[in-house]
Amino acid sequence: MPAYDADTVAALADQQVSWQDKALPPAFWGRTVAEVLAGKPRLSQLPTPLMTLSAPGLRHNVDTLASWCTRHGVELAPHGKTTMAPALWAMQLDAGAWAITLANGFQLGVARAYGVQRVLIANAVISPLQLRWIADELANDPSFEVLVWADSVRTVEQMEAARSAYVGADARPLDVLVEVGGIGGRTGARDLETALAVGDAIADASTLRLAGVAGYEGAIGHGVDEANLEEVRAYLRELATVHHRLRPKYDDDVVPVVSAGGSQYFEQVAKVLASEAGEGARVVLRSGAYIAHDDGLYRRVSPLGEHPRTDGEQLVPAMHGWMRITSQPEPGLAIFDGGRRDFPFDQDYPEPQLIRPRPDGSPILPATGMKVTNLNDQHGFLLFGDDQDVVIGDELRVGLSHPCTAFDKWGLIPVVDDPDAADPVIVDLVRTFF
Incomplete structure (x- = not known):
């Protein structure tokens, strides 16, 4: 498709x-x-x-990160909320992006209006109205795939309650990633025990399916000096640990997703997590700002900015x-x-x-x-x-x-x-x- x-x-x-x-x-x-x-x-x-x-800048940036991901053994699901422009999403998908990442139900509605077939929602979806609409989309389009996040057992319980009251036993399950966070970060389970409990709850739910782990290292790091980079790597190692501990919980037909990576630390994500791809997982970056780059924040901090920290064209x-x-x-x-x-x-x-x-x-x-x-x-x-x-x-x-x-x-x-x-x-x- x-x-x-x-x-x-x-x-x-x-x-x-x-x-x-x-x-x-x-x-x-x-x-x-x-x-x-x-x-x-x-x-x-x-x-x-x-x-x-x-035009040449957009083309250069899309091709540059696409080729970088290929060389480093990771996939890209660019964060479409950066541009909210279906024409630019199409450009990224044509260049080999695995999916488009979005943040909420409204943005998913835009993606579905333009036929985007695989979406990663980097957020928890607990609204019963949105969960019902997503269930209808999954039922009406067998090729449509969507993955959402959860960082607490209560979130899982609310998703399960809303879906089980609406869909039948033969409905396609909703794929859910365990969100791993860090102290001082944004959302995400703050410790291994909580993350594993969330994974167990997803695996035990009747209308959900455990599909992997995810997180956002951009909320952890606050600079690009070596101390901050090590803090980011430590967080990514914790993310990998959660994935390893959850392996027995994945269904046999699931290729688990291990996802992190904004536009500031994607080279660190590949450094720590790319090896998971060789062990049966799908490692997915979600960088979004790279398509336009800028003359300020990302020029300073991007791994392919004015002070490159990785291989490839700037x-x-x-x-x-x-x-x-x-x-x-x-x-x-x-x-x-x-x-x-x-x-x-x-x-x-x-x-x-x-x-x-x-x-x-x-x-x-x-x-x-x-x-x-x-x-x-x-x-x-x-x-x-x-x-x-x-x-x-x-x-x-x-x-x-x-x-x-x-x-x-x-x-x-x-x-x-x-x-x-x-x-x-x-x-x-x-x-x-x-």
């Missing part, structure tokens, strides 16, 4: 754009995405503020912000037309990179030494030196930090052929669902 419904994904090009799409000007409203792209629009035809994606930033200078109320201070509703600010402020040419044909100007110091809802503050030439009307390109809080601000994101060009061509429009 295909990994997703290619026809439904392709049909995104038939959707009309409208006033609801803040990335596009009124001149394009009423046209389909395909019609807009047929005109080969340029970046200069779009309003600011604006976020764009880089990831490249594939998302940028664009804004226009609208005011110069004080010497050395400019105000631009983008703010918190447009660009991420939870990790780092946008990073000034270049100023697009003023008259056509003039060279691109570097934004060296300029600094974004604050964002309001719809305004941003840019400091610049006396020797720097900034005037009202200038258009500034910035690097962005943290993809997870960038994509959710844009329902339609233009993809450009070359973000470094004087006037890039728009080659795609990516629809998100948040």
